[in-house]
Amino acid sequence: MAEEVDNVSETPKSNFVLKTPKGTKDYDPRQMAVREHVLKTIVECFKRHGAQTIDTPVMELKETLTGKYGEDSKLIFDLADQGGEQLSLRYDLTVPFARYLAMNKITNMRRYHIAKVYRRDNPAMTRGRFREFYQCDIDMAGQYDPMIPDAECAKIVSEILEDLGLGEYVIKVNHRKILDGILAVCGVPAEKVRSISSAVDKLDKVPWEDVKTEMVKEKGLDPSAADMIGHYVRRSGGKQLVEELLEDEKLCGNATAKQGLEDMVLLLKYCELFGISDKVSFDLSLARGLDYYTGPIFETVLKGYTHDPASQEESVSVGSVSGGGRYDTLVGMFDPNEKPVPCVGVSIGVERIFSIMEMKAFAGSKIRTTETEVYVISAQKDLVEERMKLCALLWGAGIKAEHSYKKNPKPLDQFQYCETMSIPLAVVIGTSEIEQSVVKLRDIKTRKEREVPRENLVTEIRTELATPVD
Amino acid sequence: MAEEVDNVSETPKSNFVLKTPKGTKDYDPRQMAVREHVLKTIVECFKRHGAQTIDTPVMELKETLTGKYGEDSKLIFDLADQGGEQLSLRYDLTVPFARYLAMNKITNMRRYHIAKVYRRDNPAMTRGRFREFYQCDIDMAGQYDPMIPDAECAKIVSEILEDLGLGEYVIKVNHRKILDGILAVCGVPAEKVRSISSAVDKLDKVPWEDVKTEMVKEKGLDPSAADMIGHYVRRSGGKQLVEELLEDEKLCGNATAKQGLEDMVLLLKYCELFGISDKVSFDLSLARGLDYYTGPIFETVLKGYTHDPASQEESVSVGSVSGGGRYDTLVGMFDPNEKPVPCVGVSIGVERIFSIMEMKAFAGSKIRTTETEVYVISAQKDLVEERMKLCALLWGAGIKAEHSYKKNPKPLDQFQYCETMSIPLAVVIGTSEIEQSVVKLRDIKTRKEREVPRENLVTEIRTELATPVD
Incomplete structure (x- = not known):
């Protein structure tokens, strides 16, 4: 996190650099x-699951964020x-949601929120890690029966x-209580639980030996305790693994671990009902820092995009596109007198998804960046006013239309603009068309033109637009 | 702008207040x-006019904003x-757009941008004035013929x-060059032009006598110069007013004023072609601070929402819902070596519009905040797994569905939830339905139920949803 200190004066510098922060x-x-397409798909899914949306300010009182993010607070x-x-600036959308619930005394809500969050992290722009980035969150608040909304979270992802x-x-799932239970039975002292957890969390990126070294050398853990932890956390699987662990007497002697494992039985069963068993992996190394x-914690990794071990990144794996989990006490931190929510x-984590979708989209066919349906073209000079009248007619009918902002644009330039922007239709006028109160309606792709009386123009255009070309 | 200084310590205060900034x-x-409806309408209009969209960071280098906002920089x-x-934090979307154009050497673009901007103003929340608020901007960049895109801006509003x-x-229009020309021929010294302009701008809220007093007493203008200004700036009208001013030899002796008036002739003519003459008023008092x-400047005022003269606000009139204008040199401020854009x-200004639409919407019929089409109900105990399977089936078919997150919710609570949330359909299951592989499909409004085989469920629901009730 060492960063150059830049003494910028109040007045503009002469060597002003044109850049974004x-x-x-x-x-x-x-x-x-591309982003609109991705966000639309996500919102559709959130709405399919009955969620409402809210919005909160980009800034919060500093105190609202204090004590919620552990080491990441910096x-x-x-x-x-x-x-x-x-x-x-908000660091995520979860704490503002909890603040919103507490402030409005809401005990029950399924909400989605799509907005940007801010982190003074070391950016890794090419891999989709930024200081300003979108999050798309869905959260279920309320006193419900175990694992029912939790399984729906996995289903939504x-x-x-x-x-x-x-x-x-793969949707990796683990459970804070299972992890805490493991660390307890392995003899990790309470004050080291969080730092040992964060070492465990690196197992998807570095070999066990390195994690063990970190535990023993950096964090002063007894080597035998580390070995015992390694015995557990290197495992992943499904129902069978949970069953095995439920037969582990030592582990189940810990009430916290037992409760976590019972939740996990339910969670995996519900995931099966939702038809996503083959996507879900119970992964004992998943820890997540927050x-x-x-309760249950989630992290989803795209298989085609694995971590580059040459890089020294400590944050989430580059293939990670979603994270989450249960947080039963966060709302209560804002209002300890109310009943817990x-x-x-x-x-x-859509930034990574955006990058992947961009690569795909830009490699393929042309992306339209406007939705213009008709371009109004004048074939002769001094017809700008006629073009404007025609545009007004089309806009009034809800048709997406443009014309050149030049008084006397060259006909060729106008036709070329239609092709560049993939505009399907052109309305072409010259003095003779104006005299006869007609226009030429041109299909840009086929270059076929036909004469249309002005009074039928809107109807004819609607028919053309409804008929797919090729 | 005097504001209480609040010495908050680094650690959370014991008297922590749960609030937004x-x-x-x-x-x-x-x-x-309501907001989604308003923004959708605006985006549709922007797209109808062939605009593309971009996004820029919420923060900019401080230097990027320096020297762009006059007195408002504070x-x-x-x-x-x-x-x-x-x-x-960005103060508007215009300066980031200009920075974007300069940085990417774009000389030609019609873009819209909908995002929040930030101003440390004295908030007037009930009248839609906030420190964080949405702006919806459309701008046309490029070397075009006079007033063609300018008139389209008025048309879009x-x-x-x-x-x-x-x-x-009413869409008020004026022209920076006309105003500057008037002030010049009335003998306002160059260094007083901006401050006298800002006094003129208040004419929509305070009587001329007060504006004159401000010019003479506060700003040291000669009373006869002020009177001469008053002779001009209290006028508003249409084409005729421009023609009259074009015959004013003194004013037209000023080349700047003359050019402004010639632009205004064109602008009003184009507005006529667009069919909005009756909405446009050439208002000589309109100045705008930025x-x-x-060139031309715009401000649009809703007539039903007039200014309350009892309030002491100095900012835009409360009825103002849109502003804008021509800025031919802003992009060049970022890159003086390039050709001007x-x-x-x-x-x-959608916040004010949101408030008005909210009042209307909340007074009328119920607003749905979810789009859920089907609620899956269990009429007996221990059927949560069956509900989950049915939900998964419906989600898979793209149907928006919910069920209770309780294991054994009361039937009445489930039906009531459907009514509260205006969910049109319910799928009801009990053990006998499960045995026969059927469900009951219930219309929540009419309370009619019929039995449907599971394999036909999706088709039947789609048919029901496509058929309007009542």
């Missing part, structure tokens, strides 16, 4: 077309103290990845 | 439903200096207000 970027119309963007409240056609993926998780949710 | 608010699902939100670049059904409105305008655009 570190770790942020602009999105051009082609990228926006990555929070603060606003300058300009008098008044101390503010920070699965539906979105299928709908987007992103190829093979302080607020209390248990929550579970998942977040879709 | 000053001048910001959350939006609940009902408000979001309202810019800065980020804390945490090492690295000095950043600010008119279409949006018509589409939203917001009642009577430094970057160079003239631009014109308008911004829809």
